[in-house]
Amino acid sequence: MRFKLIGIYFLAGVLSLLGWNLIIGNFIYQETPDVLDYQIGNRKEPFSRRVNGQEGYASIITDAMGFNNKFISPAKQMGVFRIIVLGDSIAEALQVKQEENFSGQLNHLLNQTDKKFEVFNLAVSGRAVPDYISYAPGYLEIFKPELVIMQINTADFTADARNAGNQNYLLQTADGLSIKNDTRLKTSGFDKLRELKNKLGAFKPIVEYAKKHFIDLRKKNRTNEVKADLAFAPGAATDDLAAIDWQMNKLKEAYDDKLIIFYANPAPVLKNGRIFLTEDDDQEQTKKMIMAATAKYQIDFVDPYEEFIDQYRTTGQLPRGFNNSEPGAGHFNAAGHSAVAAALFEYLQIKLAL
Amino acid sequence: MIFSTLTFFIFFAGVLILLALFKNQNWRKCVLLGSSLIFYGWWDWRFLSLIAFSTLLDYFAGLGIDRHNNPKTKKLILILSLCANLGLLGFFKYFNFFIDSANVAFGFMGFNLSTLNIILPVGISFYTFQTMSYTIDIYRDKIPAHKNFLEFAIFVTFFPQLVAGPIVRASEFLYQFKNQILLRWINFKEGGQIFLFGLVKKILIADRLAFFVDRTFASPDVYNSLTLWLAVITYAIQIYCDFSGYSDMAIGLGKILGFKFPTNFKMPYLSLSVKEFWTRWHISLSTWLKDYLYIPLGGNRKGKSRTVINMFITMLLGGLWHGASWNFVAWGFLHGLGISVNKLFGNFIKLPKNKLTAFLSWLVTFVFILITWVFFRSRDFGVSLAYLKKMFAFSADGVTWLYTPLLLILPIIIIAHLAGKLKNIDVREYLYLNLRTFSGAFVLILVILSLFFLSVTHPNSFIYFQF
Numbered sequence: 001m002r003f004k005l006i007g008i009y010f011l012a013g014v015l016s017l018l019g020w021n022l023i024i025g026n027f028i029y030q031e032t033p034d035v036l037d038y039q040i041g042n043r044k045e046p047f048s049r050r051v052n053g054q055e056g057y058a059s060i061i062t063d064a065m066g067f068n069n070k071f072i073s074p075a076k077q078m079g080v081f082r083i084i085v086l087g088d089s090i091a092e093a094l095q096v097k098q099e100e101n102f103s104g105q106l107n108h109l110l111n112q113t114d115k116k117f118e119v120f121n122l123a124v125s126g127r128a129v130p131d132y133i134s135y136a137p138g139y140l141e142i143f144k145p146e147l148v149i150m151q152i153n154t155a156d157f158t159a160d161a162r163n164a165g166n167q168n169y170l171l172q173t174a175d176g177l178s179i180k181n182d183t184r185l186k187t188s189g190f191d192k193l194r195e196l197k198n199k200l201g202a203f204k205p206i207v208e209y210a211k212k213h214f215i216d217l218r219k220k221n222r223t224n225e226v227k228a229d230l231a232f233a234p235g236a237a238t239d240d241l242a243a244i245d246w247q248m249n250k251l252k253e254a255y256d257d258k259l260i261i262f263y264a265n266p267a268p269v270l271k272n273g274r275i276f277l278t279e280d281d282d283q284e285q286t287k288k289m290i291m292a293a294t295a296k297y298q299i300d301f302v303d304p305y306e307e308f309i310d311q312y313r314t315t316g317q318l319p320r321g322f323n324n325s326e327p328g329a330g331h332f333n334a335a336g337h338s339a340v341a342a343a344l345f346e347y348l349q350i351k352l353a354l
Numbered sequence: 355m356i357f358s359t360l361t362f363f364i365f366f367a368g369v370l371i372l373l374a375l376f377k378n379q380n381w382r383k384c385v386l387l388g389s390s391l392i393f394y395g396w397w398d399w400r401f402l403s404l405i406a407f408s409t410l411l412d413y414f415a416g417l418g419i420d421r422h423n424n425p426k427t428k429k430l431i432l433i434l435s436l437c438a439n440l441g442l443l444g445f446f447k448y449f450n451f452f453i454d455s456a457n458v459a460f461g462f463m464g465f466n467l468s469t470l471n472i473i474l475p476v477g478i479s480f481y482t483f484q485t486m487s488y489t490i491d492i493y494r495d496k497i498p499a500h501k502n503f504l505e506f507a508i509f510v511t512f513f514p515q516l517v518a519g520p521i522v523r524a525s526e527f528l529y530q531f532k533n534q535i536l537l538r539w540i541n542f543k544e545g546g547q548i549f550l551f552g553l554v555k556k557i558l559i560a561d562r563l564a565f566f567v568d569r570t571f572a573s574p575d576v577y578n579s580l581t582l583w584l585a586v587i588t589y590a591i592q593i594y595c596d597f598s599g600y601s602d603m604a605i606g607l608g609k610i611l612g613f614k615f616p617t618n619f620k621m622p623y624l625s626l627s628v629k630e631f632w633t634r635w636h637i638s639l640s641t642w643l644k645d646y647l648y649i650p651l652g653g654n655r656k657g658k659s660r661t662v663i664n665m666f667i668t669m670l671l672g673g674l675w676h677g678a679s680w681n682f683v684a685w686g687f688l689h690g691l692g693i694s695v696n697k698l699f700g701n702f703i704k705l706p707k708n709k710l711t712a713f714l715s716w717l718v719t720f721v722f723i724l725i726t727w728v729f730f731r732s733r734d735f736g737v738s739l740a741y742l743k744k745m746f747a748f749s750a751d752g753v754t755w756l757y758t759p760l761l762l763i764l765p766i767i768i769i770a771h772l773a774g775k776l777k778n779i780d781v782r783e784y785l786y787l788n789l790r791t792f793s794g795a796f797v798l799i800l801v802i803l804s805l806f807f808l809s810v811t812h813p814n815s816f817i818y819f820q821f
């Protein structure tokens with residue numbers, strides 16, 4: 001009798017795990033291992049499935065290089081105008097379908113004109129400006145783009161740029177600012193972990209999600225760990241203006257006239273009958289510093305502010321947030337990506353005389 | 355220490371291990387008392403002195419009332435005990451509220467008293483009502499004074515229901531010490547399932563819905579009317595699952611330890627009138643208010659107008675019991691109004707009893723309850739009014755938020771309630787699992803996995819802890 005009961009519980013346990021594995025892998029979360037790349041930074045495994053159901057819902061297959069595109073090829077065809085998109089999770093856009101993200105929509109809009117375009121989305125979650133500076137030679141050599149669209153937030157030049165947890169981060173020394181490349185953080189034991197994950201085979205989604213969920217729970221319950229994650233590099237620069245100026249100068253040196261910076265605005269909200277952008281004073285201040293620096297170094301700057309306001313006024317749709325997260329907060333939704341694509345297309349129409 | 359955290363599970367495992375180690379009944383009682391004090395002291399050890407004071411006060415007050423034959427002496431002891439209990443409650447819970455209100459009311463006369471930095475001790479409203487009912491019941495000769503101090507102290511401090519009820523009366527609890535404190539598999543199995551059911555309500559429903567409710571109630575002007583209606587429905591579900599989830603967990607824990615607690619909820623949103631709602635919602639509070647406030651005020655024995663006044667007083671004070679805020683007063687007032695209208699309307703107009711009138715009665719009652727929840731949840735009176743104004747403007751201005759978890763949970767709640775109504779039993783009873791079968795084992799493991807995978811990453815405190 002006891003053995004029968006053990007058998008029942010074992011079978012029930014295995015079936016429950018399998019059921020949860022299917023649910024998680026198809027509806028909640030499925031991540032794919034990174035491929036080590038010192039030239040343009042770590043990226044995901046080619047042709048692997050990524051599922052995001054925690055904010056919006058999308059299930060995508062990475063392209064031949066592991067980015068969030070339908071198609072990618074470093075080999076360039078004659079007469080094709082190539083644009084690469086750099087950015088963090090906002091531009092990577094795992095929350096919407098591939099054809100709905102702004103890279104995909106911009107590609108579609110541009111190819112409605114007489115010229116042939118290729119817009120490649122090379123955004124990777126967690127990237128910040130020091131990464132774009134460090135990997136610039138790699139991007140330019142591999143993809144040979146005509147234009148580089150760089151999605152930025154205020155934090156990309158400030159807090160994120162100084163995060164010592166990143167592979168590339170801004171370092172303040174007696175000699176001034178520099179970029180520190182810390183490969184230890186991303187390589188130690190990484191191959192073995194990936195090997196182990198691959199061996200887990202069918203149970204990969206549930207194990208990876210359990211690990212992620214457990215870490216999230218632990219982080220939320222222990223503020224000291226959260227602090228550790230956000231620990232800035234030793235001697236981190238405290239002068240935002242100097243840091244932004246230095247990074248902007250480096251970006252200009254690296255990408256020259258190919259660079260277009262697009263600012264990912266927060267969402268507008270209706271309060272007391274008026275429409276506001278949900279941006280605090282610090283963000284507003286940093287945005288002004290970024291705009292001043294782009295003007296100083298003659299870098300093109302695209303701000304989809306008007307598109308966001310117009311879209312909200314006419315359709316009531318916010319550019320950020322989803323029904324399963326908070327409207328107005330978090331990543332861009334399909335409406336937000338449309339507004340961004342429209343702003344960029346309008347800008348490129350003038351710049352490229354389309 | 356919140357029931358839905360790992361800390362509590364470790365704590366409870368420790369309690370069970372200690373109970374298993376000590377076979378002597380007195381030692382087991384010491385374990386229960388000690389663990390209850392640790393549980394309470396976990397929040398703030400300084401308040402242990404407060405609960406110790408309450409325990410000693412009412413223990414000796416009970417003995418005093420029981421021992422003396424002179425009615426005047428009995429009454430004097432009771433009054434002293436009630437004054438001390440209500441004094442503590444009044445000071446910790448209502449002092450700043452009354453000072454603030456007085457400053458507002460008499461501000462034009464230059465009245466400006468300063469408030470004190472007072473921390474509200476967790477569960478003070480619950481254990482104060484418990485101890486008060488004990489001395490009143492002795493005074494009324496309903497129960498004798500309990501001589502065993504250890505058992506009485508467990509009654510006041512018992513950790514499963516200490517901080518958020520059910521409000522257990524001495525007559526319901528102390529007699530249970532006649533039985534031995536035994537750890538039995540059957541109790542563990544049944545109590546564990548009741549606890550798990552409460553945990554599902556709390557973690558999978560209430561905590562997940564809190565995300566939507568917190569944001570919409572924080573800035574109602576941002577959202578359109580549809581979203582605000584959905585948000586208040588969501589809050590109705592959240593507070594039910596949060597509070598009844600806590601009650602289930604308390605009942606389950608009590609059962610595991612060999613104690614029985616009264617039922618606190620009976621599917622309240624199936625009510626066809628506000629009066630019926632109060633026979634299904636927070637039953638231990640509503641019966642307490644009825645027995646120790648409404649009936650002593652005269653109940654329905656002194657004419658119609660006096661009945662209505664008594665009802666209003668009871669509901670206003672019931673509202674104020676929840677917290678020191680005009681929002682709770684308004685909430686209590688509305689419930690008093692609802693019950694009075696119910697009573698007067700019911701006496702004058704006799705509706706035919708059919709499915710249509712039943713449905714309409716349910717609908718009116720449910721919408722009324724939703725309106726009262728707006729006052730209960732909003733951070734202040736102004737927000738409540740702004741929320742209601744936008745709700746009833748039926749305006750499309752603002753953000754539409756069809757919160758996905760609500761759309762998944764709502765049908766489950768409706769089906770569970772309808773099934774419960776059809777079978778005339780509580781949902782919990784027909785979900786009871788036979789753990790020796792494959793289906794029972796499968797559901798149990800699936801639920802435990804769900805609790806892990808679907809838990810939100812910020813365990814919320816129980817709503818009723820603040821009361």
